[in-house]
Amino acid sequence: MVENFLAGTSALFGDPFTVAIFVFGVVGGMLFGAIPGVSMLTLAAILLPFTADLEPAQGVMLFAVIYCTGTYGGAITAILFNIPGAPENAPTAFDGYPMTRKGQSGKAVGAAVLCSAIGGVASALVMMAATEPLANWAIRNIGPPEIFALVFFGLAVASSVGGRTIWKGWMSVLLGLLIATIGQDPVGGINRYNFGFTDLAAGIAFVPAILGFFAVSEIFVQAEKKATGQFDAPKVGMSFPTVLELWMHKFAVLRSILVGFFCGILPGIGATLAAFMGYGEAVRWSKNKEEFGKGKLEGVISSETANNAATGAAMIPLLALGLPGGALTAMMVAVFQMHDLEPGPLVFYNSPDLIWIVFAAMFYANLSILFIGLIETKTILYLLKIPFQFLAPLILLLATIGAYISRGLVLDVMVMFGAGILGFLLRRTGYSIPGIVLGLILGKIGEQNFAQGMQMVHYDLGTYFSRPICSILIVAGALTLAAGIYRAFSPASNSA
């Protein structure tokens, strides 16, 4: 492995043009990841035709690098402005933005930079060591019932985050689950709650909903404070997390690497579930659960470690089996095909040089997050000094463009503003915005896999428990729910 890695490194940095492509991918991924709506997918779609003129290894490497740095890029806007660059950065905003409000933006961004790099590098190392056996294990042991059980467990764990009371946290998640049912059902294709509007048959897209619930509702909240003379501008905090602070979160980092890697390896799941599950696990293992959603460093650490840990893992089913884990890895299949290659077992046999250049590039791209991230952080934090009356319209403009651009539907802009108004009202009454987003995103994944799982077990729920991983996750989720109900009935919760 070391010999192959060194050979990949040599090929990567031995050619100036390849180095230029690598640098372009690193910077481009970060930039496009940071702009809401205009995600790394946008950059990848723009670049796709041009990869035909590159060497196969250069083309695939470029996309792999964009995947690594783009996943990190969205964390910056999530932390500074409550605008997650992509759904996989949404959990980062849960605690990252409250930290900014408390004047701890530097600490949050610094932790995101470091933990994204750690998660990505760890993931890349495991990817290099064990791609084929891990991919084969995953597809044999993880099917729709297990993915549903994983989502159920994740919802049970994280459902109480951010609500004023446990009940309000759960109500928020249920609202998110309800919104997730809008559109065609994932198995039969039957329209639900579209009220005759064709565009609603496609359901509520994640990006406009996230922009509305986070960015727009936040602007409404701050505008109200401005109007009532209660506005308190976020302070620019330049202090980075100390070594001691980071060391105190070593188990959170390790846990998120494992969770992120596990989620990333599942075909069709990817970094979004990883981020939510990483965050959820942080809540579950914490002794101070009530601090999450209010500006807890561990929330940022867990989310950002997990989503970047999913990047290397998502390459495993792609390269070993030809199964993309998400939209960007699906585009990588097109890059392979443009060069008459197919990802899958034969790639290791036919193009080992390409594989190791890609592996090396992903490793160094994750390291680059650390260096470039720390340099840019010093500059980017000063964006917070822009006065609210200028910043708010700019954010609204960017969010509106971001909501529209992904599908070109006016409906998505309406959804964004609707979500913004709903979020504004719900926040005033103590409901949880993270809970709604959690329900919306995990609800779609969970429902699809539940329906597929039910078909697989012939509509016999009991059969779920004959699958070991599935039964463990369901039992763990049920116990978590039971503990939550117990806490909800305790006097401390009701008095909140």
Add this chain to the structure above:
Amino acid sequence: MNKLLGIGVAATMMMAVGGTANAFECKVTEASMDKPGGFPERALTMVVPYGPAGGSGQVAAAMAEGVTGLTGVAINRDHKPGGSGTVGMTAYMTSPADGYNVLEHIDDASSAHALDSSRPNPAVDLIPLVVSQVTFSQIYIRTNETRYDDWNSFVAWVKAQGGKATIANVSKEGSMERVTMKFITDATGMEIQQISFDKGAPRYGALLGGQVDALFEQPGDVRKFLDADNFKPILTIFDERPSVFADVPTHREMGMDFDPLLRFRGFYVHKDAPADRVKWLQWAFQRGYCQDSYQAFNDSKFMNVIDSYRDTAGARELIARSIDQYRDVYKSMGMDVK
């Protein structure tokens, strides 16, 4: 050994496909055509009702490259996924009928009209410019499967399971896959649970990992698994054996007497678009099909195994026949045909 065997099979397939490609003759003889009144003066917009990474996204990109290479006219692809293609179709129908807007769509548009006649009929409410991909479906099993190894043993095994056997497909209400599976189960008397996966990766992963017992798919979509010797076809749902799959029996040979439903992808323009512009677009897209880059793309997708080309008249005939077929089946299934 398996890998070597797989490479051998892949090489044989490539040679066979290559033979098909070498025999290709472009049916549009005019190498160039004057732009009517200067049209198009700017880039065309192609509405694609599916995401960029799937089959439709890829064929749209390949055709756009072919047409642009031929004419120098840029084509911007506007992906509007969702609602099994209805979101993109609705957006397209409300766009200006000036010839600058074209649509990519698949046979789902035909089946949607068959079920609900208020939905646009692609052969009547639109003008097909070209159908550039026509393919058939197959049933696949894992190559290392030990419980059955051909169609007859598969059917016998499925019957012995008493309805517990599973097959992965896209079995949404009224889809080509579900209708074809009804034909098959009616003809064989077997009962099999269909598991609907709307994305390719989890669908193929389900068969690779043994989560399901078989897979219903088109050969171009699983080519890499055939090349890698992971999957093997045990039934071709087509009237004759394509040369590339000469060892695989057809459904008719296995005693199933139904007309196969084909998967097809094509390009359309509004029926009210100016006639001279439509004529130019027909030439550009039909000739674009002949471009080397497009033919190489179709080759890579097993899309030249049978004749993938339909001009406007041929596309209308294909669509009309499909709509009639779907409508008959929907009625026989007791579905609410409007």
